[in-house]
Amino acid sequence: MIHVLFAILLAGEPVRFDPAPQFTLRQLRHTAAATRAGLARWAATEHGRLIINALAAKEYDVMVLEDDADRSAGNAPQPGLATLASAGDHAKVKSYVVVLNPTFFGDAKGMTPLPTEAGTKAELMSAAWAAEMLHVYFYAQGISLPHHARRDFQETWRAMATELGFPAMRHDDEEEAACWSH
Numbered sequence: 001m002i003h004v005l006f007a008i009l010l011a012g013e014p015v016r017f018d019p020a021p022q023f024t025l026r027q028l029r030h031t032a033a034a035t036r037a038g039l040a041r042w043a044a045t046e047h048g049r050l051i052i053n054a055l056a057a058k059e060y061d062v063m064v065l066e067d068d069a070d071r072s073a074g075n076a077p078q079p080g081l082a083t084l085a086s087a088g089d090h091a092k093v094k095s096y097v098v099v100l101n102p103t104f105f106g107d108a109k110g111m112t113p114l115p116t117e118a119g120t121k122a123e124l125m126s127a128a129w130a131a132e133m134l135h136v137y138f139y140a141q142g143i144s145l146p147h148h149a150r151r152d153f154q155e156t157w158r159a160m161a162t163e164l165g166f167p168a169m170r171h172d173d174e175e176e177a178a179c180w181s182h
């Protein structure tokens with residue numbers, strides 16, 4: 001079965017999943033290899049597929065930006081209250097923003113090592129995709145921050161981190177200062 005999904009916008013263009021992401025020329029030119037490899041890695045997991053499929057509905061747009069100056073590997077700012085409140089309105093298009101910084105881990109080398117099992121940049125970026133898209137998945141259900149203390153958030157994170165090969169990787173308030181901020 002071929003899935004062609006268009007919910008995630010990278011370099012301003014939708015990513016086509018087939019089921020692995022197929023990148024456009026513009027995406028290849030204007031995004032980091034680690035960002036793209038991270039997406040492919042995350043999209044290959046069961047929970048990655050689940051979230052991508054859920055957000056593939058016409059009512060959602062997820063704009064993914066790279067920012068080398070961001071002080072975390074990723075963040076997913078909470079949308080406005082009107083967007084959260086219209087979660088149940090399927091006719092209304094809801095837009096979300098995810099910011100990834102594929103250079104964050106490179107700069108962190110030699111400094112305090114992150115408490116993570118992920119080694120390569122692609123592995124680390126797959127965790128950043130998973131972490132931030134999980135927040136978007138909750139926003140899309142109309143659930144505002146904080147998310148970290150929620151049992152369902154932590155259960156999904158642990159399952160997804162295990163699928164990525166990092167069963168001990170945490171995503172909580174203590175972790176977010178180092179890796180991701182929301």
Ligand SMILES: [Zn+2]
Pocket residue numbers: 131135148171172176180181182
């Ligand atoms: Zn978080």
